[in-house]
Amino acid sequence: MIQSISAIGQVPELAVQFSNGHCLRSMVMVTGDPEWSVKIPDGRRVYAKGGRLLIGCGGSGLTEEEKAAFAVAECTAARWGAPVAEPKRGYCANCTFFVRLDGEGCLIDYGACIAEAGPFDGRIVKVNSGCPSFNGGVPS
Numbered sequence: 001m002i003q004s005i006s007a008i009g010q011v012p013e014l015a016v017q018f019s020n021g022h023c024l025r026s027m028v029m030v031t032g033d034p035e036w037s038v039k040i041p042d043g044r045r046v047y048a049k050g051g052r053l054l055i056g057c058g059g060s061g062l063t064e065e066e067k068a069a070f071a072v073a074e075c076t077a078a079r080w081g082a083p084v085a086e087p088k089r090g091y092c093a094n095c096t097f098f099v100r101l102d103g104e105g106c107l108i109d110y111g112a113c114i115a116e117a118g119p120f121d122g123r124i125v126k127v128n129s130g131c132p133s134f135n136g137g138v139p140s
Helices: 064-080 105-109
Strands: 002-008 013-018 023-025 037-039 045-049 052-056 098-100 110-113 124-126
Touching (some): 105 110
Antiparallel strands (some): 002 013, 013 023, 037 045, 045 052, 098 110, 110 124
């Protein structure tokens, strides 16, 4: 869960503090007014503009090609959903059998399950999915 979001520095960089103690901080390699945005679950975006951190519908800063790629990613994420097998012992994102996917937009919330005896072995799972084969330890 997000505890706080702030803009840090002369060139605004995003700093997100999570309840589990982790922190996400962006890094800008150029001066001026950086163009970035992060889509939050309610559909709005957190973005920097004019040296300020804003939340709203603007600030996408995406090309038409990037917008199309993100739209495909959102449709794919909606189609894949979040599989869960009961009893759920933990979240896939914290499981040693979870291999994160790399991609546009919503696809970064997905990965592949590699739990040989698990119900989702070889299938796409969402970071907040879970199953009885959850392993929070160190991979063997």
